[in-house]
Amino acid sequence: MSLIVQKYGGTSVGSVERINAVAARVAAWREQGHQVVVVVSAMSGETNRLIELAKAIQPRPAPRELDVLLATGEQVTIALLSMALEQIDCPARSYTGAQMNILTNSAHNKARIRDIDGARVQADLAAGRVVVVAGFQGVDETGNITTLGRGGSDTSAVAIAAALKADECQIYTDVDGVYTTDPRIEPRARKLSRITFEEMLEMASLGSKVLQIRAVEFAGKYRVPLRVLSSFEEGEGTLITFEEDVVEEPKIAGIAFARDEAKLTVLGVPDQPGVASRILGPIAEANIEVDMIVQNIAADEATTDFTFTVHRNDFPRAFEVLQEIARELNARQVLGDERIAKISLVGVGMRSHAGIASKMFAALAKEKINIRMISTSEIKVSVVVDERYLELGVRALHEAFGLDASA
Amino acid sequence: MSLIVQKYGGTSVGSVERINAVAARVAAWREQGHQVVVVVSAMSGETNRLIELAKAIQPRPAPRELDVLLATGEQVTIALLSMALEQIDCPARSYTGAQMNILTNSAHNKARIRDIDGARVQADLAAGRVVVVAGFQGVDETGNITTLGRGGSDTSAVAIAAALKADECQIYTDVDGVYTTDPRIEPRARKLSRITFEEMLEMASLGSKVLQIRAVEFAGKYRVPLRVLSSFEEGEGTLITFEEDVVEEPKIAGIAFARDEAKLTVLGVPDQPGVASRILGPIAEANIEVDMIVQNIAADEATTDFTFTVHRNDFPRAFEVLQEIARELNARQVLGDERIAKISLVGVGMRSHAGIASKMFAALAKEKINIRMISTSEIKVSVVVDERYLELGVRALHEAFGLDASA
Structure with a gap:
């Protein structure tokens, strides 16, 4: 039995049908005997809708209040995904960033995670429940809601995986792995089964937008094995690993x-x-x-x-x-x-x-x-x-x- | 200087324009030297939208998760109203039910308020800030999000007024007071300037849906002076008062x-x-x-x-x-x-x-x-x-x- 943290982005939970599909996938992992923590983003389009609403009221929204507003996006998703899991008889419990005690600094709209109280959800996992956590958000020392900025859900997932000492952190996205380059530009681009953290950092920061760079840094720092894979297709995806693990990789990753x-x-x-x-x-x-x-x-x-x-x-x-x-x-x-x-x-x-x-x-x-x-x-x-x-x-x-x- | 708790329902905050109008009204009270706490509902239509989303996934939504979902409705409103206040240079700070520490029992979807930590927002009020609180929601002892059930925002407002020992709790709604009967049925119905708590209880429970009956009970129990008034028109509304205050009321209230x-x-x-x-x-x-x-x-x-x-x-x-x-x-x-x-x-x-x-x-x-x-x-x-x-x-x-x- 292993502990897996899975993260599903906005596109993967963008509709009722897709949320149900994610639930089926999560339940299957649990039935294979794994403990599963799921980190989710807001449904695609939701964050932009909220930002537009805010800007209609305040052209430069107050950062603290913008975080209060945006945090509702993931809160909706955790509730819906937990319902979808319970509907297929997979016990589940949702946690907002504040409930999971994802402690951040107070830099609203771009907060950084300081600490996570992993103990909080261990009882749920031990009881066989899937734990569903709102990505992208946390809480500062005085209880203010914070958000990590765009793409912060990846970082949440990795940080939670580190805090729980998970065996693997799986980032489900709309691509099935990391490629040697963007297949839309070079159709012969090849999927990498493995890539080192350092290479991934360079690939991410240079525009291969598969993973948030902060998430990769975090994973490297805490040595969390990270895997990128598709939420729509089956497959092993790409494992982001440590250099010493690499045996026979090509000199150029991509x-x-x-x-x-x-x-x-x-x-x-x-x-x-x-x-x-x-x-x-x-x-x-x-x-x-x-x-x-x-x-x-x-x-x-x-x-x-x-x-x-x-x-x-x-x-x-x-x-x-x-x-x-x-x-x-x-x-x-x-x-x-x-x-x-x-x-x-x-x-x-x-x-x-x-x-x-x-x-x-x-x-x-x-x-x-x-x-x-x-x-x-x-x-x-x-x-x-x-x-x-x-x-x-x-x-x-x-x-x-x-x-x-x-x- | 007095401390006023104001509550605005879903219709009163149903659009950007209406939120701006509420902000203007709140700021005017503050400029008259009052300390103001505002309790708001979800924007009209939002709660139903969320319930439909939930039911599309789980015909009988898990009560705990339904509360997590529904609580986002008011959270959106508190953020937007705080932005609207700041936009007109009225300092404001939002609080979710959990942040305000509105402690309830664990009866999801119909929780009852047990205690409110009034001290939490005293510093904001002392600093001249308007405090904007999410109605309808609270948190139980173990940190689960709860909701009070339909119309619970009225109860939140009264409970907060009681906890803060407010001078008056004003319920802004789409009618300008309590009438002798429904003016849609009897156009000659007359607005009451005062009504006793007991009468109001009977009026509310019998279908004059101006105020939630639980809110009236709460106000009676903690002796919170309650006023119903219109968020769209000026006027004194109807004051709900204690029997001994009544001097020369007609025998029949309505x-x-x-x-x-x-x-x-x-x-x-x-x-x-x-x-x-x-x-x-x-x-x-x-x-x-x-x-x-x-x-x-x-x-x-x-x-x-x-x-x-x-x-x-x-x-x-x-x-x-x-x-x-x-x-x-x-x-x-x-x-x-x-x-x-x-x-x-x-x-x-x-x-x-x-x-x-x-x-x-x-x-x-x-x-x-x-x-x-x-x-x-x-x-x-x-x-x-x-x-x-x-x-x-x-x-x-x-x-x-x-x-x-x-x-």
Whole structure:
């Protein structure tokens, strides 16, 4: 007998029929002798409906009250799923984030989990009950309802699995696993049966939106075995594992990418200590998240060029902030490009194998794709290209590194 | 400065516009220097939507989970109303039933309030914040979410007012006060500026659905001054007060009535001790609520006739149960009538004034309305008549007792 934590996202519980299907699946696991804790999201569309309602009243909703409002979404789902389980004679009991005592800090709308009282539900599990927990939400020390931000249900599931010392945390989603790249772009993309935590982190943060990056970090930190699988099809999915477990994985796990990026460059910045922080400080203060950062050597020796990427939505504001900074720094000019995309090659094998980067650049060059920016880490190489080359670039790299399903 | 508890029902918070209107009203009270606690229901239609969702999954929803589901309705409203208040610069903070620590017993779907931790919100009130509380819901000793049943928000408001020792509990609804009878039936019905608790209890239980009877009982028990007023119009509404306060009230407060009643009679029941409980025991076990009970003397001396009324929805089941009992008791026959209505004259003045009942019967006789059943208490006289005579009977009594607005 093992203890399994399963998480079902909004699409998987998006209708009465789908909730019934989830109940059937959960009950089957229980009948196989497992203890099951189910973590659920709000029914798809519900969170957006609530946000629209809030915005109709307050254009920038008070964060504390927004959490009170949004938390109802998952509360509806836990009640309905518990009913669906009881209807098929599978005893179940629901828990809100507050009832499960999912303690978070007080950062409303983006709270972080601090502690979970696992003991609370052990009696239910021992009595053979399925425990159904509201994902995405918690409670702070003074009893205020908090939410973890979009996609937080994955994090809830992993944190609960860690607190209960579960044997596996299964994330059910609308894809059947992690692929070498997005199959919508490269139909020959191959499903990985295993991937390391580090690779998964890079894949997730780079736009393969299968799992929330915070959930993967959490799983890595607490060593929770994590599996991604489909709530609509049968299959083993993809197991996210620790590097030492990996015996014979390919050097490259996959190719991640991000659309909707924008690039900003300050030309002719005085090349002095502290310049980078003087540029990025005001950007961070404006709550704009920065992705890649590259500092180039400029033509003359007294100045340098400073480039970074942001989400395309943040581009206009970032450009405005940067104009101001450029004036203060006596920089020459601010350039912006809203039509870029990022392609990344990810794999732990990269560490020990030289030549991966050059092979990547060659494959892109063969397709006449101009590289606008490069950034590397231990297990990934990212390039920025014109947005229109995104699909071509992904497919070229997929083939060059032998990731095709037929390979 | 006084402390006011205000309660707004589902219609009053049924849309974004109406929530904004409630916020404006609440903020005005606060600006006049009052401390304000607002208790709200779910937006109109929301509770029914949730119940339908539940029934689509489980025809008889698990009571514990139904409460988890339904409690989201008020939770949405408290968040939205708090946002609406903050939007007009009125500081506010929302509380769910659990957060406010509204402790109830564990009778899901019809829980009763045991205790409220008033201290919890005193700091907010002292800081000048409006406190917005979810009505209709609470939490039991082990942290399970409970609901008080339909209309429970009134009870929540009164209980909170009692716990906080509020100066007044104001129930905002879609009518502007308590009338001598339903103005839809008698256009000359007059609004009462005051009514006693006892009269209000009879009026409420007899079908003048302005206030939940449990809320009135609670208010009477804890001596909470209660006022019913309109959320859409200005006005003083009706104050529900204690008898000793009443100086010169008319003898008759008003005329209540109930449609949707049904009558059942067991003819020829052996006239022995314990027969009444042998008849009503199985009815109660079938969860059927009985309203009026009358036992008539039968034609012969060995047997008697036993009659009671139930809600029309319960009639088929009650009739079935009664057939069984009648067989066991060797009763002669079971009669049923689904087309009856009840009309009641209510007033504390009745106690000291003989002749009220006969005046009532005479007024009905004048209109050729046949009385099928009579039942009296200290402050009311109720008669059962054919349903088709309901309106005629109400109007006849309204005039006979001088209740018309022009009178």
